[in-house]
Amino acid sequence: MYSCALILAAGQGKRIKSNLPKVLHKVCGKEMVNHVIDTMRMAKIQDVNVIIGKGAELVQEMTQEKKVSYSIQSEQLGTGHAIICAKEFLKDKDGVVAIFTGDAPLVKSETVESLIKKHITEGNSATLLTSIIDNPNGYGRIIRSGDSVEKIVEHKDCNVSELETKEINAGMYCFNIKSLVDALDKLSNNNAQGEYYLTDVIGILKNQQEKVGALVTEFEETLGVNSRVELAKAEEIMKERINNKHLENGVTIIDPRSTYIGIDVTIGQDTIIYPGNVIEGNTEIGTDCMLYPNSRISNSKIGDNVEIQSSVILDSKVGGNTTVGPFAYIRPESVIGEKVRIGDFVEIKKSTIGNNTKVSHLTYIGDAEVGESCNFGCGTVVVNYDGKNKHKTKIGNNSFIGCNTNLVSPVEVKDNTYIAAGSTITKEVPEGSLAIARAKQTNIEGWVNKKALKK
Incomplete structure (x- = not known):
């Protein structure tokens, strides 16, 4: 059966106290x-419509890669009004629509699939997601007759018997599209707030003798975020989920409480992660890696058997059996080969480093192509910027760059070359050559005494 999804994302979220739309936190x-959105896609729902309002342009910008469609709710007049604003999306569709909120990121794809399956199997017109909690104070109660849902009663409207009910409405639903669209025409805003409520659709369907069911799930999954406190709680829950997934997949995380791993990160078996590591974005880390404390790795691909110590790697690739750090900085668009040594206080910017090359300490390499099996002495600088433009340096295989060398771009150093320490290289170094580019040393004897500088 055809299925689609609506995601409510039109509110600003006053309680979160931010200029950023709440759903973009x-x-x-x-x-x-x-x-x-990703949860819907994992639940095999491809047709997703996001209902936007406050900060609409920014929400569109931050979701455009997801290939969703949009409906505009220019005024926030309740959850029912939000769905009315999406009627054009639902027009002429036949099947089921899942309705979820953009500020509840903890719901699992398995739960969405189970909700739709239950909805279809039971032949319901609507199926609600609910939870059972010990203290339901403030939540709308689910009143059942056997397996069937009879009504949703807001806390303030509950009688004594209904207050004893511990099953609450999660605000997430599955509807037959045609039943929902017909019910929307009957929604009223005749209430104290003057708003249209999606929960009233349930009453409309029941009055028409249509079947309404419910699926119970863990309360944790349904948590919505309305404040920074709740945002921190959602972060804590998801962080634990992510870390546990990696632990179950054979990754050692020495202290999960002090390790931050993004949801899209993949990590190979037998990798060991020490405390203080931050691994973000679409990072891939291979097997048998060792991540010592306090590194940040973002949107990067790390090969197998890599060792990283207290370093930053951004939007780059690091080959297998390479060591990085401590205190190295690999900037975006860098490609580090296999069996490479990137040592302490080394910065690599938009450069490729060939296999077996060693850049052991206190060196800057920017906008360069470096060959295999090269060795960089301490204090080497690739001078890639002339004040207006960046220029490229090429260094061939098996080159030896002496300490305190300046390579003034654009310049090329051919294969099998040596550059003497302290040289400033501005011209091509031919293959097999030794390049020396420094002033001749002159000793002036007796100069200190003549100048009366001796202490």
């Missing part, structure tokens, strides 16, 4: 609304 490195 991140949980484990990803915007909450994008968590929900």
Whole structure:
């Protein structure tokens, strides 16, 4: 059966106290609304419509890669009004629509699939997601007759018997599209707030003798984020889920409480992660790696058997059996080969480093192509910027770069060359050559005494 999804993302979220639309606040490195979109896709729902209002342009910008469609709710007049604003999306569709909120990032794809399956199997017109909690104070209660849902009663409207009910409405639903569209025409805003409520659709369907069911799930999954406190709680829950997934897949995380791993990160078996590591974005880490404390790795691909110590790696690739750090900085668009040594206080910027090359300490390499089996002495600088433009340096295989060398770009150093320490290289170094580019040393004897500088 055809299925689609509506995601409610039109509110600003006053309680979160931010100029950023609430649904764009991140949980484990990803915007909450994008968590929900990804969940729908994992639940095999491809046709997703996001209902936007406050900060609409920004929400569109941050979700455009997800290939969703949009409906506009220019005024926030309740959850029912939000769905009315999406009627054009639902027009002429036949099947089921899942309705979820963009500020509830913890719901699992398995739960969405189970909700739709139950809805179809039981032949319901609507199926609600619910939870059972010990203290339901403030939540709308689910009143059942056997397996069938009879009504949703807001806390303030509950009688004594209904207050004893511990099953609550999660605000997430599955509807037959045609039943929902017909019911929307009957929604009223005749209430104290003057708003249209999606919960009233349930009453409309029941009055028409249509079947309404419910699926109970863990309360944790249904948590919505309305404040920074709740945002921190969602972060804590998802962080634990992510870390546990990696632990179960054979990764050693020495202290999960002080290790941050983004939701889209993949990590190979037998990798060991020490405390203080931050691993973000679409990072892939291979098998048998060792991540010593306090590194940040973002949107990067790390090969097998790599050792990283207290370093930053951004939007780059690091080959297998390579060591990085301590205190190295690998900037975006860098490609580090296999069996490479990137040592302490080394910065690599938009450069490729060939296999077996060693850049052991206190060196800057920017906009360069470096061959295999090269060796960089301490204090080498690739001078890639002339004040207006960046220029490229090429260094061939098996080159030896002496300490305190300046390679003034654009320049090429051919294969099998040596550069003497302290040289400033501005011209091509031919293959097999030794390049020396420094002033001749002159000793002036007796100069200190003549100048009366001797202490």
